[in-house]
Amino acid sequence: MTTAIHIHSSVPTVSPIRRFVSRNFRVLVTYSILLVLLLLNIQLNAKFFTPPVITSSFNQSMTLIFAGMAQTSVVISSGIDLSVGPVISLSNSLASAVFADGAFGMIGTVLLVLLVGVLCGLINGLIIVYGRLQPIIVTLATASVYSGVALFLRPRPGGFVPRLYGDLLTSRLSAILQPLSGEQKLTGSIFDYIPASAILLVLVLLVVWQPFRRSKLGLWVYAVGSNQGAAYMSGVNVNRAKIAAYVMSGIFAAIAGLFLTAQTLSGDATKGGVFTLQSIAVVVLGGTSLFGGSGGVAGTIAGAFVLPIIRSILFFARIDPLQQPLWEGAVILLAVTAGASRILTIKNRLNLMR
């Protein structure tokens, strides 16, 4: 007893702030980068803090944010999901087809698309777990199937999406609240500065991500990603945790597709494809290790904002538009590799090779 007390007193008490910093170091780095880029952007563009610019930068990042969140939940379990892009395409095509049909109404359509997202993720998870196959290959194959289904639903770009749906997700809060406030003009008020998509993001975080993250299942996903054998030994249901991670990915990808639909007001079975690789880049930018077991969506969200901001900086710095992709590529390469390079963080050469 006395020894225990002795040991306890010899351990310096860590301040909560310090603990927070050491636990979230990578995420804080990403947010610092984001802050620097933001300041640079404000310096270059005087109109940066105006309602239209704020709204459009949120809208431009939002699909990628949700795609990144989809990838994050799987990467935490040390898996990978190459079907994120095709599921986005699929839900975009499905939404445009069902909206055109009009039978389900707006809420019904959204629920149906989310359900299909869950189904896609469930299929991935079940095949990976019970087929005992590697995630990268399984999702490569299901990606082909899902984009086939998307093409089946929408062979040519088009379809009909109600304007109201698009406005609800992509306009400013002031525009949405205007009918409620009656006489009083909301233009110029605080609501003008809040994009509807930001509200959507907060809602998704509060209703979908946080409950999952705080649940037993969410904890299991981290445990499995960190050390599958140890997790199994501690009584974690490894199979269920892995399936849950892929289902979460399906849900987030479906949300991404729903947002893309609101943004483009049409369906296109090929629009989502680019998001597969971009989602991986964003996850890494956000400080989630591809080896699993750590990280979260907070970093991913920051990572997804980095790309459009770089684009905007290049634009306002009057860089030749032809050189933009090169600079974009260079910055991504640098940011991603600097974040992921392990030679800087590991002490033992043998540990490097794991």
Added chain:
Amino acid sequence: MAVSSNTSDNTGFGLWRWFNNLERQQRSVVIAYLMIIVLVVLGSLLVTPNFASPTFLIKQLQQASFLGIIAAGQMAVILTGNIDLSVSWTLNLAAVLATSIAGGQDSGFIPGILVGLGVGVGVGLINGIGVAYLRIPSMVLTLGMNALLKGMIVVYNGSAPKFEQAPPLLSWFATEILGDIIPVAVLFWIVISIVNYVVLNRSALGRKTYAVGNNEVAAYLSGIKTRRVLVGAFVLSGVMNALAGLMIAGNAGRSFNEMGEPFLLPAIAAVVVGGTSILGGSGKYLGTVAGVILIRLLDSALNIVQVPPAVRDITFGLVILAMLFLYGRAEKARE
């Protein structure tokens, strides 16, 4: 991971017994080749009687050789437990530079080719050094390289694309069928395949490649210069991608943007369908060849029937899944 399940089963006769006594890896290669035969038979019964004709199959091999060259490089990288996602734009940059330097003239052929292949070596070196020495996960690094290379092409082309037409000699290499029997492109693929096969199966370098993929720490502690092996694999992949880019440009008669996009995922699929473990350390080169032919035949069968792209994608995915279930499954876990 290369567990040879040598549970000798002496029941049955002849071929069946031989098949049962094969190692797991060899068995998957045999299954892949059997699938090719099944596909050819099905194709000639259901698609068109021409499917089994030599002219048609030779044409298929010629088309398959581009994918085959890429897959040869990709396999080396996958064997070490890594992946090369920079296929598309490495191939594209090599082709764009080669055609613009050659300027459509055979006199510019050699410089064009050399610069094109130089791109492959350069990209491979950067990828390899990044993965082996800086320890950046290959998936991340090669993905970033891909974005960078894409930007380089846009800058190089400027507002108007540079000269895109392939020199006649390059087209000859990619499309000529010698004596109506053997396409030059297939000859290239065969030579590369023989070298690859011999290196992987009969040389120290090949053994080292498998060793690194199996357990890099153990390989390192046994005195293998694992980092050099990794760099070598990525350089091979880069050069193969560049070579394929030149061939594809020759085949199409010109270089164009996004010409490499349709090759990345099929190349990975071909390697895996051929029985190579995506985790590295096990797989047979002959299986990769089978995987390439399989994917090519499947693609053209679906092409000829003129099914909608939707059905094509779905079938493609389902066939890969089916092949995985046949032999890609891990041993039942005993955690």
